[in-house]
């Protein structure tokens with residue numbers, strides 16, 4: 001059962017500005033007197049953090065189906081151990097990636113099909129659905145520039161080719177078109193303060 005807490009998820013490709021927005025949004029919610037927390041996927045709880053390390057490791061061979069199952073397992077644990085208890089006690093959770101990441105990366109990117117991955121995730125999450133999803137959209141060249149500016153070596157997924165990321169982007173667009181009330185597309189190329197202001201106006205009805 002869902003309590004009074006709200007679940008706001010942030011989505012987009014690497015380098016879209018998710019972490020910056022998530023941090024800013026958390027600060028704004030807290031300043032409004034809300035009990036709010038920031039969590040990330042895959043991770044947030046011990047089992048999920050370990051699965052995150054596994055699935056991102058470029059030394060491992062991981063097939064598309066195994067990949068979808070690992071993300072779903074990490075998510076199942078996060079939902080049970082962290083999300084549900086927080087939402088039930090009224091905490092607002094800002095979550096950096098959730099089910100839509102699997103629909104876009106595994107469903108569209110790996111071509112497993114958005115519907116199959118959606119069914120897998122309905123099982124994993126008990127059909128927990130975000131109250132709002134903020135999808136950051138940036139041109140590919142901007143996303144790549146930001147991701148490489150971090151200086152970290154590319155993880156297993158970041159090594160995929162352009163065709164993969166083109167499918168991921170199109171997957172996100174399909175999700176946004178299918179659920180316009182939940183999923184709000186934000187232009188992530190603007191300055192962080194502008195993106196944050198836009199995000200706040202897109203969650204204002206929940207506040």
Ligand code: TMP
Nearest residue numbers: 041042071097098101102105106157158
């Ligand atoms: P990040 O947390 O640094 O964004 O890295 C997570 C990576 O995992 C990123 O490349 C996107 C990918 N990913 C999926 O492919 N499916 C998922 O369900 C999630 C949560 C992440």
